[in-house]
Amino acid sequence: MSTTTSLFKRMTRIVMRCLILTTVLTSCTSKNFDSAEELLEYIKQPENGYLYTKSVNGVDFSMLYKPTDLLVDQELTGAYSSSKVDSLRSKYRAYLYFTLSMSKNNQELLSNVAGNKQQFGAMVNELAFGMEQKVHLYTPQKDTIAMADYIYPRMYGMSGATTMLLVYPRDKKVTNEDYFIVTIEDLGFYTGEVKFKIPTEMINNEPRIKFK
Template identity: 75%
Template sequence: MNKAEIYQILKATLIIIVVLIIQSCSTKTFDTSEELMSYIQQPEHGYLHTKIVNGVNFSVLYKPTDLLVDQELTDQEEVSTVDSLREQYGKYLYFTLSMSKNNQELLSNVAGNKQQFGAMVNELAFGMEQKVHLYTPQKDTIAMADYIYPRMYGISGATTMLFVYPREQNIKNEEYLNITIEDLGFYTGEVKFKIPTDMINNEPKLKFK
């Protein structure tokens, strides 16, 4: 094999590698929110992270912007509103935190203790800003913008809430972000998740028609 042939083989191999890299970094798009939700709920894609600590199941799910946009749209609205909604919701990061023990909400596990139950209701409704933290590898804290805790009154198998953080510009340059959940009274200690930022920077989208 002469040098010219070796050069052609190396050139073809390089082209294949570049194509594969581009494909792996390209943004995935889905026709429906159900397809998108199914995709992000598969742990291998990097959007869902789970842990079990002292019998408590924790899961953190990053919700792409287009899922929030889709919830806002109605059948009567024009597709022209998509861009403005993407701009509005795209200013923030959205994480769903679910916690359960014995396949029940956290409150269901302390229902027999009136004092503990009341304290946990207050903490879940008003105190999670002091319990859940998002920060960079350099320990720079990203201040929580808001969180939503819908009371399910025992009909759900988990305590689930949505946390909202500003999408600060410097986040794009980080390799990952940390989310920590302080002990909520179940002797778990601090539970920590490492969230890679590449899946946030290249989050999947919906094909709005």
């Protein structure tokens, strides 16, 4: 084989590898949106990989991943600088945020037990103080990631669902895997354990807002 032929083949392999790498990088590029409203509309479409839903025994569950920039946008007020945006991104990037919504008969869970004083009181206490014992995130290797915080705003029957914000550390045990699992234990509606399998690729390449 001549030197020229050998060199040509080596160059061809290099070009092919570069094309493959370019394709991979392009497919993993984060999407950018002009506003929080556009970003929110995008993640609410299940086909985009940020919203997961299930219905079990008449109870509707949904898990929505909230990208970092939605949290950043909520904190920005008035004029801001790129350094302020970067600082907030660093702050919120340390965590994973999910909105968990649960409803039955298009009502909050509490509305469905309002006639049972004992059950109502127990559920209020559980929703307000005990969800870290009911919702679990773990890796394919069964490593459990402890919940960092959660926020449950009482809506007093004014909403169509029981909704709360779940916060987990952005642990490499999670982000370095292909997926992770979130489970919700039975809250008294005979659903059994509800499980969501969530791919990490979409989270690692989450969409952003073009802050101007």
